[in-house]
Amino acid sequence: MNDHGTSVRHAGTTSLVDLLDRVIDRGAVISGDIVIALAGIDLIRLDLRLLLTAVETVPGTRIGGSET
Amino acid sequence: MTQQRGLYLYAVVGFDTSASPALAGDILGVDDTAVATIEQDGLGAVVSEVDLEQLAAVVDGAEPDLLTGLAQRHHAVVLAAMDAVDRVLPLRLGTVLTGPDAARQFLDRRAGELSDGLREVDACREWGITIGQTDDAIPTAAAAEGGAGSDVGVGTAYLRRRREQIDEAQRRRAAQADVAAAVADAVRATAVRAAPGPRSAGGVLLDESYLVRRGSEDRFLTVVDDCGSQLRERGLRLRLTGPWPPYSFVPSTLRVVT
Numbered sequence: 001m002n003d004h005g006t007s008v009r010h011a012g013t014t015s016l017v018d019l020l021d022r023v024i025d026r027g028a029v030i031s032g033d034i035v036i037a038l039a040g041i042d043l044i045r046l047d048l049r050l051l052l053t054a055v056e057t058v059p060g061t062r063i064g065g066s067e068t
Numbered sequence: 069m070t071q072q073r074g075l076y077l078y079a080v081v082g083f084d085t086s087a088s089p090a091l092a093g094d095i096l097g098v099d100d101t102a103v104a105t106i107e108q109d110g111l112g113a114v115v116s117e118v119d120l121e122q123l124a125a126v127v128d129g130a131e132p133d134l135l136t137g138l139a140q141r142h143h144a145v146v147l148a149a150m151d152a153v154d155r156v157l158p159l160r161l162g163t164v165l166t167g168p169d170a171a172r173q174f175l176d177r178r179a180g181e182l183s184d185g186l187r188e189v190d191a192c193r194e195w196g197i198t199i200g201q202t203d204d205a206i207p208t209a210a211a212a213e214g215g216a217g218s219d220v221g222v223g224t225a226y227l228r229r230r231r232e233q234i235d236e237a238q239r240r241r242a243a244q245a246d247v248a249a250a251v252a253d254a255v256r257a258t259a260v261r262a263a264p265g266p267r268s269a270g271g272v273l274l275d276e277s278y279l280v281r282r283g284s285e286d287r288f289l290t291v292v293d294d295c296g297s298q299l300r301e302r303g304l305r306l307r308l309t310g311p312w313p314p315y316s317f318v319p320s321t322l323r324v325v326t
Contacts, residue, residue, distance in 0.1 A: 003234040004301065007167055016136055016140075017138060018196075018309045019140065020136065020145075020318075021141055021196075021266040021267065022122075022194075022196065022309070022315050023139045023142060023143055023161050023315060024139065024156070024161055024266075025160075025162040025266070026160070026315035026316050027158040027159045027161065027163075027267070027303065027315050027318055028080075028157055028158070028159050028160060028185070028318040028319050028320070028321075028322060029160045029163075029320060029321045029322065030077070030159065030160075030163055030165075030174060030321075030322050030323070030324065030326075031158075031321060031322070031323045031324075032323045032324040033166075033324075033325055033326055034165050034166055034171075034173055034174055034324045034325075034326060035082050035163065035164065035165060035166075035170075035324075036164045036165065037076045038168055048227035
């Protein structure tokens with residue numbers, strides 16, 4: 001089983017794309033007047049999807065930290 | 069009046085005791101400012117001050133690097149919170165409150181939903197699984213051609229071969245879908261909940277997120293390992309990411325109007 005594991009688990013390396021996939025458009029949303037409406041932030045949330053493509057081409061982006 | 073500074077909100081945390089444990093180390097927030105926890109009746113808002121103009125530049129989106137920097141900082145603070153306490157609800161990237169009073173109002177007005185949400189993710193982490201085709205091209209079994217029989221027309225033989233190839237490809241896809249579904253069932257059985265993954269609408273066979281108790285992670289990972297070999301035999305690849313904070317398992321919208 002361990003030899004299968006190596007190809008399944010990417011040994012703690014989390015790519016930037018994985019991170020953005022996980023963080024963007026997820027997480028609890030607060031609305032109402034206690035939230036500062038940053039101009040265009042909703043628009044940007046949509047644009048982020050496009051940006052992912054650009055980010056994907058950044059070589060060697062690695063993020064530590066999500067490892068146990 | 070335009071406000072110059074706001075309070076960036078990373079997560080809401082729950083405490084068992086009245087005293088909040090300090091976040092690990094002196095972790096810095098999105099503006100390199102100190103991260104603090106604003107407490108209210110066993111709930112805490114993990115925040116840091118943020119300059120609105122700088123954040124607006126990030127949000128402007130002209131520079132992807134700024135945006136990925138924001139995402140990394142946001143994630144790092146949520147991870148630090150995960151290290152400090154068992155119950156963490158991550159907030160949407162870019163959530164900025166008007167100030168400490170707003171944070172207290174938020175915790176107060178939404179205490180019920182926040183407590184329920186925190187209970188659901190107590191001592192859990194999120195994992196992501198995608199199943200897709202392996203990169204290498206799939207060999208088609210019917211590709212062997214055999215010397216075209218002379219009493220059958222070349223056109224007929226060609227059409228028959230094409231039909232066989234199409235049938236074979238369809239059988240293969242159906243079998244792969246079955247295997248992916250079986251894997252999803254097996255994995256879900258070790259998780260508290262499952263949710264669609266970030267790219268579930270794309271061309272992948274499976275993209276799901278799983279909320280897994282820390283105490284069940286060994287079992288979860290064993291199942292994932294077992295499934296990996298089954299999938300490879302079918303020309304499929306399983307990819308696991310995590311552990312993550314429970315980004316996909318939070319209450320959707322919490323409205324607070326003063």
